Amino acid sequence: MIAFENVTMRYAKGDPLALQDVTLEISRGEFAFVVGASGSGKSTLMRLIILEQEATKGRVLVAGHDLSTLPNRKIPHLRRQVGIVFQDFRLLSTKTVAQNIAYVPQVLGVKRHAVRQQVAETLELVGLSDKAKRMPNELSGGEQQRVAIARAMVNKPTILLADEPTGNLDPGISQEIVAILDRINRAGTTVVMATHDTTIVNEFRKRVIQLRDGQVVRDQAEGEYEAVEVELA
Numbered sequence: 001m002i003a004f005e006n007v008t009m010r011y012a013k014g015d016p017l018a019l020q021d022v023t024l025e026i027s028r029g030e031f032a033f034v035v036g037a038s039g040s041g042k043s044t045l046m047r048l049i050i051l052e053q054e055a056t057k058g059r060v061l062v063a064g065h066d067l068s069t070l071p072n073r074k075i076p077h078l079r080r081q082v083g084i085v086f087q088d089f090r091l092l093s094t095k096t097v098a099q100n101i102a103y104v105p106q107v108l109g110v111k112r113h114a115v116r117q118q119v120a121e122t123l124e125l126v127g128l129s130d131k132a133k134r135m136p137n138e139l140s141g142g143e144q145q146r147v148a149i150a151r152a153m154v155n156k157p158t159i160l161l162a163d164e165p166t167g168n169l170d171p172g173i174s175q176e177i178v179a180i181l182d183r184i185n186r187a188g189t190t191v192v193m194a195t196h197d198t199t200i201v202n203e204f205r206k207r208v209i210q211l212r213d214g215q216v217v218r219d220q221a222e223g224e225y226e227a228v229e230v231e232l233a
């Protein structure tokens with residue numbers, strides 16, 4: 001589903017390498033945590049998957065596409081297969097919860113009744129059916145993140161990327177958010193979550209890919225779980 005083959009990435013000439021010779025494969029239906037200290041390359045890895053950045057060397061393959069040779073006209077198709085959630089929610093503050101979720105399908109020309117149904121389904125998925133008409137600033141942080149997850153899932157992507165989705169949330173709420181991601185994963189979506197949060201990683205016991213200075217220093221399958229003890233902050 002996602003493969004990195006000897007991927008090196010440098011933002012600009014003279015910069016240190018953000019990723020160094022990274023090789024990994026994430027299969028369809030997996031849930032992988034990407035962990036590492038600040039600056040270790042987690043966000044860069046995510047940006048390469050959605051082609052927000054390109055590899056300097058090596059190949060990135062996503063859902064059967066080699067991104068180094070993907071024609072520009074196919075980028076929107078790739079991005080529709082990949083949902084993304086960020087630490088800071090990024091909701092449209094002047095739109096209701098339902099409008100936030102409906103926005104992209106509307107822009108893509110999905111028929112009105114189908115949009116309404118997709119919005120209702122995704123709100124149910126994240127347990128917020130009763131908040132459809134609220135504005136983002138009337139919701140708690142955890143609720144806002146659930147709206148962001150609903151928005152990312154509305155096109156039924158095959159991959160969901162979550163970049164520090166619990167970074168602004170309290171521990172109990174963080175756990176609820178990851179439980180939703182876990183449920184989404186069990187329903188078939190491949191989930192990749194970047195995090196600093198060792199408590200979450202140790203609790204959910206998924207595959208752990210650890211980066212240090214842009215290199216993979218641990219890649220541990222779900223069944224081989226050993227607690228992450230290192231300081232990731």
Ligand SMILES: Nc1ncnc2c1ncn2[C@@H]1O[C@H](COP(=O)(O)OP(=O)(O)OP(=O)(O)O)[C@@H](O)[C@H]1O
Nearest residue numbers: 011016017018036037038039040041042043044045
């Ligand atoms: N837009 C950018 N331009 C130049 N260098 C960048 C840019 N974004 C990140 N970097 C550098 O690339 C390296 C990897 O950063 P990245 O953001 O991927 O790390 P991270 O593990 O996601 O960190 P954090 O946990 O703080 O988000 C760092 O050295 C960082 O300074």
